[in-house]
Amino acid sequence: MGLDRFPDRSNWFVPDASMQGPFAPIHREIEAHDLEVIGELPDDLNGMYVRNGPSPAHGPHGKYHWFDGDGMLHAVHIQGGKASYRNRYVLTEGLRAEREAGRALWPGLKDRMPEGALPDDAMKNVANTDVVFHNGRLYATWYRGGAAYVMDPFTLATLGKLEHDPRLVGLQISAHSRVDEHTGEFLFFAYGNRPPYMHFGVIGADGALKLLQDVPLPGPRLPHDMGMTENHVILHDFPLINNPAALEAGRYSLEFRQDWPTRYAVIPRAGGAPKWFEFEPRYMLHVANAWEEVNARGETEVVMIGTPYAMPRGYDGSLDVRRLLFTIGTQGTDYEMYQWRMNLATGEAREGVVDDILNTEFPMINMGWQGRKNRYTYNVLMGRPRTLEQPHFAGLVKYDLQTGGAVACHPGEGFWFSEAPFAPRDGAVEEDDGYIVGFVWNGLAERSEVWVHDAKDISAGPLARVIVPQRVPHGFHSCWVRQAQLDAAQAA
Numbered sequence: 001m002g003l004d005r006f007p008d009r010s011n012w013f014v015p016d017a018s019m020q021g022p023f024a025p026i027h028r029e030i031e032a033h034d035l036e037v038i039g040e041l042p043d044d045l046n047g048m049y050v051r052n053g054p055s056p057a058h059g060p061h062g063k064y065h066w067f068d069g070d071g072m073l074h075a076v077h078i079q080g081g082k083a084s085y086r087n088r089y090v091l092t093e094g095l096r097a098e099r100e101a102g103r104a105l106w107p108g109l110k111d112r113m114p115e116g117a118l119p120d121d122a123m124k125n126v127a128n129t130d131v132v133f134h135n136g137r138l139y140a141t142w143y144r145g146g147a148a149y150v151m152d153p154f155t156l157a158t159l160g161k162l163e164h165d166p167r168l169v170g171l172q173i174s175a176h177s178r179v180d181e182h183t184g185e186f187l188f189f190a191y192g193n194r195p196p197y198m199h200f201g202v203i204g205a206d207g208a209l210k211l212l213q214d215v216p217l218p219g220p221r222l223p224h225d226m227g228m229t230e231n232h233v234i235l236h237d238f239p240l241i242n243n244p245a246a247l248e249a250g251r252y253s254l255e256f257r258q259d260w261p262t263r264y265a266v267i268p269r270a271g272g273a274p275k276w277f278e279f280e281p282r283y284m285l286h287v288a289n290a291w292e293e294v295n296a297r298g299e300t301e302v303v304m305i306g307t308p309y310a311m312p313r314g315y316d317g318s319l320d321v322r323r324l325l326f327t328i329g330t331q332g333t334d335y336e337m338y339q340w341r342m343n344l345a346t347g348e349a350r351e352g353v354v355d356d357i358l359n360t361e362f363p364m365i366n367m368g369w370q371g372r373k374n375r376y377t378y379n380v381l382m383g384r385p386r387t388l389e390q391p392h393f394a395g396l397v398k399y400d401l402q403t404g405g406a407v408a409c410h411p412g413e414g415f416w417f418s419e420a421p422f423a424p425r426d427g428a429v430e431e432d433d434g435y436i437v438g439f440v441w442n443g444l445a446e447r448s449e450v451w452v453h454d455a456k457d458i459s460a461g462p463l464a465r466v467i468v469p470q471r472v473p474h475g476f477h478s479c480w481v482r483q484a485q486l487d488a489a490q491a492a
Contacts, residue, residue: 004149016046018054018066020387022416022441023474025055025069028261031086032469040465041081041452042435044426046253046483048153049437050075051448052131053475054138061104061111066331066389066474070095071128071140071149073156074472076441079483083450086154090140090149094124111252121193122250129175130477135207135488136188138479143224145172153481153489161213165209175477176225176286181367187228187269189235193220193247194454200233202275211271221386222283226270226289227304228371228378232289234304234342238334239262240283240328248364249460254284254329256321266302266342275359277349281319283328284308288337288363291373300346303353305401307335333382333391335361335397345394358406360397362419362477366431375402376432378455379431379484380417381410393417393474396436398458406460414443421480422455435463437480439472448472 019025072089076083089095098105106124107113113122125146132139136152139162147170148162163169177188183203189199190432198215217237227234239260262282265274309327312334314319327334336356348388360379367479376398384395395410395417420438428434436453450466 015067017472018045018069019056019060022443022471023066025057025389025473026072026471027055027057028470029086032471033082034086035076035085035469036384036439036467037083037464038467039418039452039462040430041078041083041466042425043466044082045423045435045437045452046079046426047423048075048077048481048482048483048486049421049423049478050131050133050138050153051180051439051475051478052090053087053473054128055473056104058102058104059096061107063110065109067128067143068126069128069473070126071142072149072473072475073140074468075153075488076437076466077097077470078452078466083174083467085245085466086156087097087470087472088125088151088158090151091135091158092125092149092386093128094126100377109252111251128476130177131399132177132179132186132479133183133481133485134179134203135205136492139177139186141173141177143175143177145174147172148177148188153461153486164207167209167212168201171201174223176224178226179229179367180228180368180371182230182371185269186382187226189215189223189226189233191221191223193242196222197221200235200271202269208451213267213271215265215267215274219244224285225268225287225306227264227287227302227306229292229302230371231292232266232268232302234285234287235265238267238283239281254325256324256372258319258321264304264340264342265387265389265443266344267291275342275344276348277340277347279340279349279351282308282311282338283324283336284361286361288377288379289374290369291371292371295343299343299346300345302342303373304340304342305363305377306338306340307363308338310334310336310356319352330388331391332361333361335359335382337363337379352405354401355406358397358408360399362393362423364419364436366422366424366434368424369431373491376400376455376459378420378422378436380419381408383396395437396420396453396458399456400435402489409453409458409461411461416441416443416474418475419478420451420453421478422483423480426483432471438478439468439475440465441474443473
């Protein structure tokens with residue numbers, strides 16, 4: 001599949017659909033305290049919920065895609081039963097230049113790039129995709145890969161790029177990295193359109209770059225996330241690529257090579273040669289978790305759980321590549337929970353469905369269990385999109401990986417959820433002893449709220465709803481920062 005099959009994709013898109021309604025940008029940066037709460041915030045919930053997402057500061061250069069908007073962090077600090085809110089733009093180099101010019105300067109995902117430019121080189125790093133907490137700072141990252149921007153967790157002020165080591169300068173760090181709360185390490189990969197196409201790196205708890213190594217690939221790829229265990233990382237090589245002729249012409253055209261396998265590289269966290277495993281061709285955005293298990297023969301297996309796209313089939317059972325590309329290209333939502341197993345001793349690779357009934361994505365876990373075998377994940381329930389390019393995050397689902405069960409919170413029409421991280425209760429011991437915290441657009445009241453669920457029973461509905469003093473545009477990824485982490489950062 002490539003340019004010959006899709007010479008014109010303009011009919012796939014609703015012009016600027018993601019500039020309308022609750023998707024529309026906001027430009028005010030505010031701070032508000034002692035917010036109204038419906039219900040009661042638990043006394044043992046203390047910390048900060050931060051979510052990243054797009055809010056274009058200027059009218060688009062051409063056609064607008066939801067992924068193009070300038071990054072904006074929205075933070076809700078909860079302490080002692082009270083809540084406060086603030087939001088700030090991620091002041092990237094591109095946004096600073098556009099503020100000086102008073103207009104958009106860079107093309108977006110739907111635009112043709114300047115003559116001779118690769119798309120990744122021509123697009124602005126908007127740092128709008130993910131946000132993590134490491135070494136007392138927040139890092140805002142971009143889905144296409146670029147410099148991570150460092151933010152103050154208290155003021156949300158932009159402090160600069162994560163380029164304190166010269167080896168990090170110009171590196172296209174991916175949107176999704178992993179922070180190991182047990183070691184304090186920040187594990188990341190970088191990728192791009194030039195050889196070696198991928199790197200793997202580790203920044204220590206002290207902020208020093210401990211490791212950076214090449215991970216050679218056959219060509220440019222489109223990985224999005226990574227897995228992490230106690231001793232390894234898992235990097236991804238999927239058969240979804242940008243059509244090479246389209247790249248040379250300065251535009252994107254997705255191509256899925258069903259004759260290529262999905263490949264995962266298992267690499268020691270201390271560095272070393274990757275061990276590659278091959279699986280059925282698929283594409284995945286987000287990993288829920290990964291861990292190591294020792295089987296009955298004493299062999300170590302690496303297990304990874306994630307939410308790949310469901311692979312559509314025709315009447316004859318063959319893969320419907322056109323439908324798959326249409327789903328991905330129009331932000332369609334059709335996912336399943338899936339598992340891959342990689343035997344480090346024998347090279348055996350096994351895979352299988354965990355759940356193909358519920359349609360869920362944006363999996364979150366108790367971060368204390370990241371890299372360790374966990375029992376629970378908390379996913380966003382994906383509803384049917386009302387129009388192209390406007391996905392509907394319809395609720396929340398809690399999976400029990402031990403029993404195979406799941407429970408959901410779905411309040412009905414009019415509500416739009418965000419990725420909701422797990423917030424451990426003060427002094428928690430059990431894996432699900434805590435809360436699920438996330439933004440919700442209440443379309444019935446036309447306002448943004450933060451809903452706090454008891455993680456042990458999300459189906460009971462929210463314990464508390466914090467009323468946010470301005471609309472929070474629909475967005476992407478988030479994190480929970482415990483109050484103890486904030487206190488340590490302030491004392492440093």
